[in-house]
Amino acid sequence: MLLALSTAAIVLLALLWELSRPKLRDTLAQWHRQRKAAGRGAAQLNYDPGRERRAEQRARELLRSCVNDEEWGMYRDLGFMRVWGRLGERPGADAHAMAGAPYAYLVYPHKPIVAYLPQTGVLLNEYCVAFPDHTRPYGSARLPDSDDVLAKWMALTADEHQLIADANMHLPGRQIDPEQIRRDLARLSRWERERLERAQRGAGSVPAS
Amino acid sequence: MKLLRLKPGHGEIVLAEGDVEVPEQEAELIEAFRRELDGGMWAAVPTVTQGGRREAEMVKSFGEVPRDAERVIFFPRAAGGR
Numbered sequence: 001m002l003l004a005l006s007t008a009a010i011v012l013l014a015l016l017w018e019l020s021r022p023k024l025r026d027t028l029a030q031w032h033r034q035r036k037a038a039g040r041g042a043a044q045l046n047y048d049p050g051r052e053r054r055a056e057q058r059a060r061e062l063l064r065s066c067v068n069d070e071e072w073g074m075y076r077d078l079g080f081m082r083v084w085g086r087l088g089e090r091p092g093a094d095a096h097a098m099a100g101a102p103y104a105y106l107v108y109p110h111k112p113i114v115a116y117l118p119q120t121g122v123l124l125n126e127y128c129v130a131f132p133d134h135t136r137p138y139g140s141a142r143l144p145d146s147d148d149v150l151a152k153w154m155a156l157t158a159d160e161h162q163l164i165a166d167a168n169m170h171l172p173g174r175q176i177d178p179e180q181i182r183r184d185l186a187r188l189s190r191w192e193r194e195r196l197e198r199a200q201r202g203a204g205s206v207p208a209s
Numbered sequence: 210m211k212l213l214r215l216k217p218g219h220g221e222i223v224l225a226e227g228d229v230e231v232p233e234q235e236a237e238l239i240e241a242f243r244r245e246l247d248g249g250m251w252a253a254v255p256t257v258t259q260g261g262r263r264e265a266e267m268v269k270s271f272g273e274v275p276r277d278a279e280r281v282i283f284f285p286r287a288a289g290g291r
Contacts, residue, residue, distance in 0.1 A: 051219070052218065054220070055219050056220070057220070059215070062221050062282075065255075066255040066263065066265070067263055068262070068263045071263075112290065128290035129288070129289060129290050130290035131215075131285040131286070132285055132288060133215075133285045134249075135248075136217070137216055137217055138218030138219070140217045143215055143217050143284070144215075144218075144219075144220055147215040147220065150284075151284045153265070154253040155253075155265075155267075158253050158265040158266050159267050162267075163287055166287040166288065166289060167287070
């Protein structure tokens with residue numbers, strides 16, 4: 001009698017298990033989906049689509065307050081900045097300070113620094129350098145574009161040798177298309193010409209009385 | 210004097226601000242300065258030369274910061290990129 005009852009109970013349990021298994025599986029899968037969705041929801045709540053834009057706006061203001069008007073105008077209008085090499089001063093600025101051919105760098109946000117000879121347009125090298133913030137605030141180690149330019153500008157004007165030593169040097173064309181750089185140099189040349197013309201017009205104009 | 214730090218996703222943040230002539234405030238500036246350098250940051254002071262040229266000066270201790278500097282900017286140390 002006891003044996004028969006035990007057998008019946010085991011059979012009943014097995015049947016119940018078989019019947020409830022699909023429902024249990026579905027419930028478990030739904031629970032996993034809900035957990036994933038909750039995680040995504042939290043991440044979306046933390047994501048602020050305007051944060052990067054505001055960060056860049058702040059960075060631009062800081063950059064503007066640090067560099068001179070010409071450099072700022074260049075970056076604002078062309079998207080890159082020329083920084084003169086320290087070993088060769090700007091032509092005509094101070095003849096006594098010149099040592100060797102003048103050279104300069106083109107500083108782009110989050111791209112290599114390009115060294116070139118302004119008088120001939122010859123490209124010298126690409127210096128790949130980054131300023132990663134390993135604390136990764138907001139999940140990214142990457143500075144806003146204008147902060148990256150500012151960091152390069154500060155490092156170049158303060159300690160060019162150190163920055164160049166820290167960078168990975170490559171021949172031109174490894175990351176930035178040389179044709180693009182030549183186009184940028186032509187834009188820079190045009191931009192400087194127009195700026196000079198504007199300054200001359202401003203200096204020569206007579207205020208209306 | 211303001212100590213600023215460039216920060217991803219934010220732009221610069223003010224770490225500390227004070228008058229270097231006031232001992233308590235100077236002590237706070239020095240502490241914040243050391244904390245950033247110990248954290249691996251570089252520090253630069255934007256300057257204007259006598260000729261009017263703008264440039265930056267790297268500083269490795271608070272003593273190297275010009276007393277009349279308005280800002281010290283901390284930024285992550287350079288590393289060779291790809």
